[in-house]
Amino acid sequence: MADSTPSTSEVLIVGAGPTGLMLANILGGYGYSVTVLEARDTLIDYPRGVGLDDESLRTIQSIGLVDQVRPHTTPQHIMRLVNGRGKSIIINNPQTDEFGWERKHGFIQPEVDRELCNGLSRFANVNVLFGHEVLDVEESASAVTAIARTTDAEGNQVETRFEAQYLVGCEGGKSPTRKRLGVSFEGESPSTRWLVVDVNNDPLGTPNVFLGADPERPYVSIGLPHAVRRWEFMLRDDETEEQATDPEFVNRMLASHVPDPSSLNYIRRRVFTHHARVAGSFRKGRQIIAGDAAHLMPVWMGQGWNSGMRDATNLGWKLATILSGQATDKLLDTFTDERRDHAKAMVDLSLTMGKVIKITNPLGVFARDTASSVLNLFPSVKSYFADMRFKPMPRYVKGALADPSTKASGTANGKLTNKLIPFTTANTNIS
Ligand SMILES: Cc1cc2nc3c(=O)[nH]c(=O)nc-3n(C[C@H](O)[C@H](O)[C@H](O)COP(=O)(O)OP(=O)(O)OC[C@H]3O[C@@H](n4cnc5c(N)ncnc54)[C@H](O)[C@@H]3O)c2cc1C
CATH class of the missing domain: 3.30.9.10 (D-Amino Acid Oxidase, subunit A, domain 2)
Structure with missing residues (x-):
């Protein structure tokens, strides 16, 4: 039986993976109350992601944790695609810093995820509850309620209710929230x-x-x-x-x-x-999906973790703006508009890279290696790959900040309020 008095917060986040932890940091910084429900007793501690982008580091900087995260990264992580004889076919070694940080870093995901989790202790209104598996969710016109199974002090399994205005499913690829929403999860799962x-x-x-x-x-x-x-x-x-x-x-x-x-x-x-899939929509009513719950991609471009960071960055300010009363929740539809195409572009790029690496038949290998030798003779082609100019940037052609008539970003017709919502770590319980 579920305890009938729900504990309340403004946002419920299901899953203490990197996406959920980043979103909780962003909302905590805006002063909102957040409950993170995590099924496991600890964070996932086995290594997964190894490549961290400049955009992600900028987001980490914006929540005030860059000094904590930096020691777990190696900047200027150069990538070489080498053939069977060890000869470089493609080199990615971008030297620019458009987002203020080196474009690629090696990183240890469990260490960085732990810093994101530790960072939440700065916010009195943010609680992370481990050992809470969300079994079901009820949604009404004004609220969403999660029913979570946990173990009480006597060791009995009990169900507890948690109520909020919005619920974000950040539960990874098997996302129960995505399944509950009934949205498609299109793509393929290569058998390799x-x-x-x-x-x-x-x-x-x-x-x-x-x-x-x-x-x-x-x-x-x-x-x-x-x-x-x-x-x-x-x-x-x-x-x-x-x-x-x-x-x-x-x-x-x-x-x-x-x-x-x-x-x-x-x-x-x-x-x-590997899986290469993107959900048809990232939002229905008061429930939203983000991170691997919304898109899964092969690891070749190191973009799963990074895409979760982009989702949290995009969603964080929108939820904060809605909760502050400065926008209606229609703004949430722009989350799918702005993030879905970009996530799909990353999935496609990762699939293409995987196909180049996985060629094993001799004719295909010969064709690939010959083509790369010829193309590398052209400095413009070589620098296209070296500078990673093939990496799709998160540009919006529709959404909150794009002008629908010109499709130019940053010139929205709608009036943006000048009442900025302060993001602060000042109201923390760390001295
Ligand atoms: C081998 C490998 C290499 C990778 N390399 C890279 C890389 O180089 N760069 C990169 O960007 N990405 C990489 N990734 C991908 C990256 O690890 C994932 O994209 C990222 O961890 C997804 O984060 P998430 O928070 O969305 O989900 P997850 O990290 O999967 O977290 C989901 C959390 O939700 C919890 N949960 C699930 N169901 C429930 C429930 N019902 N109730 C409560 N909690 C629940 C889970 O226990 C888990 O803690 C790699 C992955 C693998 C496997």
Whole structure:
């Protein structure tokens, strides 16, 4: 039986992953009350994301946590796509800093996520409740209520009700909120499986990213902060998950990468598949989805975590503006307008990159390597890739700040209020 007196806040966030934690920081900074309900007893502690963008660091700066996050990042993370002979096909080494920070960083996701979570202790009105799995949600004209299962002090499973004006499902790819909303989740789930290996005593020390387009076995090798290194190896169809995570198998994979695989401290050996999907809409009524709940993408461009940051950035000020009474909740529809196309563009780019890496048939490999040798002779083509000019920028052609007649961004017809909502960490309970 659910406790009938709901605990109330202005916004409920389901899931304490990076998207939910960032959104809670933004709303906490505006002074709103937020309850974050997380099913697990702790944050996810296994390594996932490894590439952090300049835009994300700018958002982290805006919530006042850049000094805490920076030690868990390596700036100027250069990416090289190399062929089976180790020759560079594409190099990404952008030197610009349009958002005030280096364009690419290596990072340790669990460490950065933890800093986002620790940052919430600055806000008296923000609560993170671990061990609270949201089972169901009821929505009325004026409120939304989540029913969460938790364990009480006597060890009994109980259901508790949490009420708010809006609920944001940031529960990752399996998002119950997305399913409840009944929105589509279009795209594909390529069947390729990858063995992901993380160690914390990297004997190589090279701090950058190698995407190995090796037809024998495509691989990834990434140097990260705190002496962590990530490898990924494409699995063949007949290699089972059990075989692939066996230490013998892993040592064999690493034999051509490090002098002595048996000396490595493994953090994790795990098999992942990729998905390339985007939800048809990110909002229905008082319920919204963000992060992996709204879009899933292959890891090649390192954009899943970063897209969650963009979602939180876009959604945060809109919820704050609505809660302050300065806009109607119609503003929330622009969240889908502004974020969906960009997320889709990132999914498509990631899929394309994956297809280039995964080529194993000799003719395809020859064609790819020859084309890259020729194209690299043209400085403009080379710099197009080096400067990452192929990366779609989050430009809006419709939404809150785009002029519908010219499609130019930043010239909205609607009158924007000059009553700015203060974002502050001054009302914190940290001295
Ligand atoms: C191998 C790998 C490499 C990657 N590399 C990169 C990269 O380089 N760069 C990048 O940007 N991204 C990368 N990603 C993707 C990135 O890790 C994800 O996009 C990101 O973690 C998504 O964050 P999220 O907050 O949306 O969801 P999640 O991190 O999945 O968090 C969801 C949370 O919701 C909780 N939850 C679920 N259901 C419920 C419920 N019913 N009630 C309460 N809580 C619930 C879960 O326990 C979880 O804590 C990678 C992923 C993998 C697997």
